[in-house]
Amino acid sequence: MTGTDELSYAMRPIGVVSSSRLQAIDDDWADVAATITVLPPFDARSLVALGAFSHVEVIFVFHGVDPEAVCTGSRRPRGNPDWPEVGIFAQRAKDRPNRIGLCTCELVEVRGDMLEVRGLDAIDGTPVLDIKPYMAEFAPRRQVRQPAWSHELMAGYF
Amino acid sequence: MTGTDELSYAMRPIGVVSSSRLQAIDDDWADVAATITVLPPFDARSLVALGAFSHVEVIFVFHGVDPEAVCTGSRRPRGNPDWPEVGIFAQRAKDRPNRIGLCTCELVEVRGDMLEVRGLDAIDGTPVLDIKPYMAEFAPRRQVRQPAWSHELMAGYF
Numbered sequence: 001m002t003g004t005d006e007l008s009y010a011m012r013p014i015g016v017v018s019s020s021r022l023q024a025i026d027d028d029w030a031d032v033a034a035t036i037t038v039l040p041p042f043d044a045r046s047l048v049a050l051g052a053f054s055h056v057e058v059i060f061v062f063h064g065v066d067p068e069a070v071c072t073g074s075r076r077p078r079g080n081p082d083w084p085e086v087g088i089f090a091q092r093a094k095d096r097p098n099r100i101g102l103c104t105c106e107l108v109e110v111r112g113d114m115l116e117v118r119g120l121d122a123i124d125g126t127p128v129l130d131i132k133p134y135m136a137e138f139a140p141r142r143q144v145r146q147p148a149w150s151h152e153l154m155a156g157y158f
Numbered sequence: 159m160t161g162t163d164e165l166s167y168a169m170r171p172i173g174v175v176s177s178s179r180l181q182a183i184d185d186d187w188a189d190v191a192a193t194i195t196v197l198p199p200f201d202a203r204s205l206v207a208l209g210a211f212s213h214v215e216v217i218f219v220f221h222g223v224d225p226e227a228v229c230t231g232s233r234r235p236r237g238n239p240d241w242p243e244v245g246i247f248a249q250r251a252k253d254r255p256n257r258i259g260l261c262t263c264e265l266v267e268v269r270g271d272m273l274e275v276r277g278l279d280a281i282d283g284t285p286v287l288d289i290k291p292y293m294a295e296f297a298p299r300r301q302v303r304q305p306a307w308s309h310e311l312m313a314g315y316f
Contacts, residue, residue, distance in 0.1 A: 007170070007285065008169060009168070009169045009285070011166060011167045011256045011258075014247075014255045038247075041230055042255070046231055047247055047248060048244055048245040049232075049242055050244070050247060050248035052248070052303075052304065053248070053305070053308075054300070054304070055298045059217065059258055072199055073204060074207075085207075086207035087204040087208055088204050089172075089205055089208060089288075090205060090211070090291055092290050092293070096288065098170065100288045102215060102288075102290060104296055104297065104298050106299065129167075130255070130258045132247070133247075133249065133308065134298060135250070137312035139297065140212070140264070140292060144212050144213060145212035146212070146294065150291065154296075157295060158295060
């Protein structure tokens with residue numbers, strides 16, 4: 001390949017989350033209200049016309065996770081013995097390589113350099129790396145299939 | 159806030175894309191076949207049981223974009239005068255802060271330390287930062303709304 005494995009990319013937060021959730025809790029994120037405020041050098045211009053979208057995809061850092069505790073192989077999701085051992089890239093656990101979180105959430109309102117969202121599974125103080133408008137054309141093409149354990153795990157998540 | 163704006167996070171590629179697309183082209187990604195091979199220290203264990211999912215979300219770096227050319231404010235998508243000027247976080251242009259790309263694509267097959275995908279909008283040699291299994295529960299809750307320009311832009315994308 002191209003030696004990509006020797007590089008690293010410095011990612012600077014473009015915003016920060018303010019949320020009533022101060023600690024990571026597994027479930028019940030659907031009604032959690034939060035705001036994302038963009039940080040300098042970004043300002044309200046970077047959010048112009050975002051309000052025309054109902055949803056955003058937020059890419060953030062699980063900053064509370066100890067980089068040394070990251071799983072690089074496989075394990076049972078949430079340590080649950082009823083679920084199979086699966087690779088870290090076959091689950092969405094937060095203690096993952098690069099500690100990147102991703103959530104599609106409802107955009108309630110944009111006010112200046114801040115957006116109000118609902119259902120963002122990121123705790124207070126979370127650094128945000130990117131915000132993308134949700135476009136239906138990016139939804140899965142063809143039918144979605146996923147294992148039983150993932151439905152069980154997600155049953156109370158949102 | 160917490161001084162988050164002074165931090166940066168070093169992200170190391172966990173995999174690399176091999177694709178027949180060598181250059182960034184705006185449209186017709188739906189049938190593009192590509193593979194993602196995980197890089198050391200990761201191996202086949204990190205992909206165990208991923209094959210039970212039909213789709214993955216791939217987070218990657220638009221590594222071909224000059225960091226100096228990144229848009230931090232607003233502009234017309236693709237420079238098209240028929241479309242409104244919108245903030246960089248209200249569009250999915252590649253010359254964006256942190257140069258992070260995100261695509262939901264079909265998972266065709268997992269073979270050892272490699273996955274074969276279809277419809278990944280990343281060119282050959284693209285560094286991959288994360289792979290997440292697609293779970294229907296993460297799809298938008300409530301109805302999706304998006305502006306006309308975004309439907310026009312996406313008409314030939316996939």
